[in-house]
Amino acid sequence: MLRWKYSRPLLALLLFVLAIAPLFAGNPLGKPGLQQTMAVAFLWGGLALTYDLLFGFTGLLSFGHALYFATGVYVSCILINHQVVPWWLAALIAMAVSSLLAFLVGAASLRTSGITFAMVTLAFGEAGHVIVNRNFFNLTGGENGIALDATHIPQIWIGVVNTKYIYWTALAALIFTYVVIWWVTESSAGRVFAALRDNEQRVQVLGLNTQHFKLLSFVISAALAALLGFVMLIAAGSAAPRFADSGVTISLLLMVVIGGAVTRWGAVLGGIFYSFASTRMQDLTQQESFKKIPHWIGGPIAEPALLLGLIFILIVMFSPGGLSGAYYRLRLKALSHKKP
Amino acid sequence: MDTFILIGITGIGLGALYFLIASGLSLIYGLMGVLNFAHGSFLTVGAFVGFWVASKMGAETSMPEFILAMIVGGLAAGLFALLIEQLLITRLYERHIDQALVTVGVSLVVGALLGGWFGNDLRMFPTPLWFLTAIDVGGAKIPADRVVYIATALLLLVGNWALLKFTRIGLVIRAGVENRNMVNALGINVKKAFSTVFFLGGFAAGVGGVLVSVYSNGVSPLIAGSYLIYGFIVVVIGGMGSVPGSFLAAMLIGIIRQFANYYVTGLGDFVVVILLAGVLLIKPQGLLGKVKA
Numbered sequence: 001m002l003r004w005k006y007s008r009p010l011l012a013l014l015l016f017v018l019a020i021a022p023l024f025a026g027n028p029l030g031k032p033g034l035q036q037t038m039a040v041a042f043l044w045g046g047l048a049l050t051y052d053l054l055f056g057f058t059g060l061l062s063f064g065h066a067l068y069f070a071t072g073v074y075v076s077c078i079l080i081n082h083q084v085v086p087w088w089l090a091a092l093i094a095m096a097v098s099s100l101l102a103f104l105v106g107a108a109s110l111r112t113s114g115i116t117f118a119m120v121t122l123a124f125g126e127a128g129h130v131i132v133n134r135n136f137f138n139l140t141g142g143e144n145g146i147a148l149d150a151t152h153i154p155q156i157w158i159g160v161v162n163t164k165y166i167y168w169t170a171l172a173a174l175i176f177t178y179v180v181i182w183w184v185t186e187s188s189a190g191r192v193f194a195a196l197r198d199n200e201q202r203v204q205v206l207g208l209n210t211q212h213f214k215l216l217s218f219v220i221s222a223a224l225a226a227l228l229g230f231v232m233l234i235a236a237g238s239a240a241p242r243f244a245d246s247g248v249t250i251s252l253l254l255m256v257v258i259g260g261a262v263t264r265w266g267a268v269l270g271g272i273f274y275s276f277a278s279t280r281m282q283d284l285t286q287q288e289s290f291k292k293i294p295h296w297i298g299g300p301i302a303e304p305a306l307l308l309g310l311i312f313i314l315i316v317m318f319s320p321g322g323l324s325g326a327y328y329r330l331r332l333k334a335l336s337h338k339k340p
Numbered sequence: 341m342d343t344f345i346l347i348g349i350t351g352i353g354l355g356a357l358y359f360l361i362a363s364g365l366s367l368i369y370g371l372m373g374v375l376n377f378a379h380g381s382f383l384t385v386g387a388f389v390g391f392w393v394a395s396k397m398g399a400e401t402s403m404p405e406f407i408l409a410m411i412v413g414g415l416a417a418g419l420f421a422l423l424i425e426q427l428l429i430t431r432l433y434e435r436h437i438d439q440a441l442v443t444v445g446v447s448l449v450v451g452a453l454l455g456g457w458f459g460n461d462l463r464m465f466p467t468p469l470w471f472l473t474a475i476d477v478g479g480a481k482i483p484a485d486r487v488v489y490i491a492t493a494l495l496l497l498v499g500n501w502a503l504l505k506f507t508r509i510g511l512v513i514r515a516g517v518e519n520r521n522m523v524n525a526l527g528i529n530v531k532k533a534f535s536t537v538f539f540l541g542g543f544a545a546g547v548g549g550v551l552v553s554v555y556s557n558g559v560s561p562l563i564a565g566s567y568l569i570y571g572f573i574v575v576v577i578g579g580m581g582s583v584p585g586s587f588l589a590a591m592l593i594g595i596i597r598q599f600a601n602y603y604v605t606g607l608g609d610f611v612v613v614i615l616l617a618g619v620l621l622i623k624p625q626g627l628l629g630k631v632k633a
Contacts, residue, residue, distance in 0.1 A: 061437060108617045111624050115375040115436060116580065119572040120620060126569045127613040134606035246569070250444055257441060300456030309448030316441045317431065
């Protein structure tokens with residue numbers, strides 16, 4: 001009822017425009033620079049959605065989501081570089097490894113709940129960060145990370161002129177993630193996830209094994225995050241420890257909260273906005289006019305975290321539900337005025 | 341034998357730093373159910389203010405000057421914590437997830453402000469010269485600064501214990517950790533206890549910040565990162581809301597981490613996470629934590 005009747009045709013139109021825009025030279029999306037920025041933004045949109053499955057739909061506040069994303073990036077990069085398997089199989093194995101890891105970590109940490117769960121997942125996530133930083137067996141390249149060997153992936157993903165193919169791949173990955181999560185959250189298992197979030201005891205009384213369902217949500221979200229990690233590897237061209245940092249999970253949390261949890265499109269929009277804003281704000285601060293601002297104001301503004309952090313605090317304090325939540329509230333108001 | 345003592349005491353020194361952070365986290369969580377991600381920024385604020393005071397004294401400080409810097413840094417962090425509590429946390433009363441989220445926002449904003457103003461490079465912290473000397477303990481040469489960490493942590497542990505045990509507000513805090521609703525129902529104002537706990541937690545973190553910047557050879561907005569995470573691990577292993585539990589867990593983790601790192605470089609962090617998983621499997625409420633009814 002809350003859905004605007006034109007929202008689906010409009011979404012299809014928007015996707016169509018986004019998909020064909022790189023083909024034409026006249027618009028900003030015809031340039032590789034913006035294509036790259038948007039490709040990364042799409043991937044963050046998808047990642048935010050996988051985080052929304054945990055945080056919004058299942059009510060699990062995990063601070064270790066970066067672990068599964070980074071597993072996707074690193075495992076596929078290592079397998080491709082050492083020519084163990086072809087690139088597509090590397091992506092699949094990365095997803096499998098990530099799922100297995102999520103299963104093991106989830107089985108241990110889901111023994112706790114709520115705030116303790118947040119702390120424990122943070123600790124496991126940070127262990128992943130430490131491992132890639134230490135360069136065990138010379139596999140992860142330590143602090144510098146590892147560059148992806150471009151000779152072992154399809155050549156359409158290489159070079160500046162081919163940025164549009166990366167753009168399309170990222171868009172496709174985002175749509176795939178969206179469809180899977182839409183399907184999961186609308187399925188009967190998805191209903192149980194939502195019930196777990198709202199009232200866990202009640203689910204228990206109904207005779208369902210709550211741990212199993214939480215673990216399922218945890219594993220699905222990890223597998224999708226690993227897939228997006230593989231595409232991020234293609235887009236970034238290297239696997240670096242910054243992908244495993246707990247800052248990744250915190251950014252995802254910000255994206256979901258700013259965009260609004262549980263609405264799916266809110267998380268995607270939040271992710272795209274957040275990634276786009278961080279990249280663009282860094283460009284803005286490089287300009288001449290910006291250097292005239294006194295340092296005590298200009299310095300902090302040059303850090304994207306300041307503005308995004310402030311927006312985040314304001315949304316948590318005054319508009320829980322984020323942008324999409326605010327949209328639905330307005331819509332509810334408009335609808336209730338219409339009907340007497 | 342002397343390497344054994346050296347690693348052991350260095351581990352205890354590291355554990356002391358963890359404890360300074362974890363004690364506040366644990367009390368804040370125990371009393372108010374707030375997972376405080378801003379605790380790292382309390383530490384950084386304390387470190388920067390302490391650095392500012394110490395650098396006024398010259399390139400090196402005498403011991404009283406260093407202690408002054410430590411106390412001023414601690415007080416600044418305590419006041420900052422109080423401000424955050426009054427301004428943000430109390431307004432989200434009982435919304436625990438939102439409280440945690442807001443503190444994440446605070447840590448980002450503080451990091452951006454300090455990073456923007458001072459840059460992320462390390463700045464040397466002026467310390468007393470004798471911090472660089474070594475003390476002979478049973479044949480092992482212990483770096484002198486480790487002793488300062490341990491002494492400070494012990495002092496704060498005793499101070500904390502005395503406050504909780506012998507003062508009225510301490511009684512209210514202990515009762516609040518046990519059962520907050522009951523304390524409220526008895527007509528006692530818990531809000532004052534909340535503020536006290538935030539101030540004390542901030543103070544300990546600020547003092548810890550000064551010591552952490554000595555340990556990591558300088559001040560920067562990034563020093564808090566790993567200590568906050570270790571603080572969380574210590575709190576979980578020690579048991580939420582139990583200060584002695586935090587102390588025990590901090591020492592345990594500091595020592596285990598140092599020994600593991602000595603035998604295999606980089607193994608320490610890994611062992612600590614395994615330990616965490618083990619504790620969760622066997623005793624999910626932590627070593628000295630109580631099972632919440």
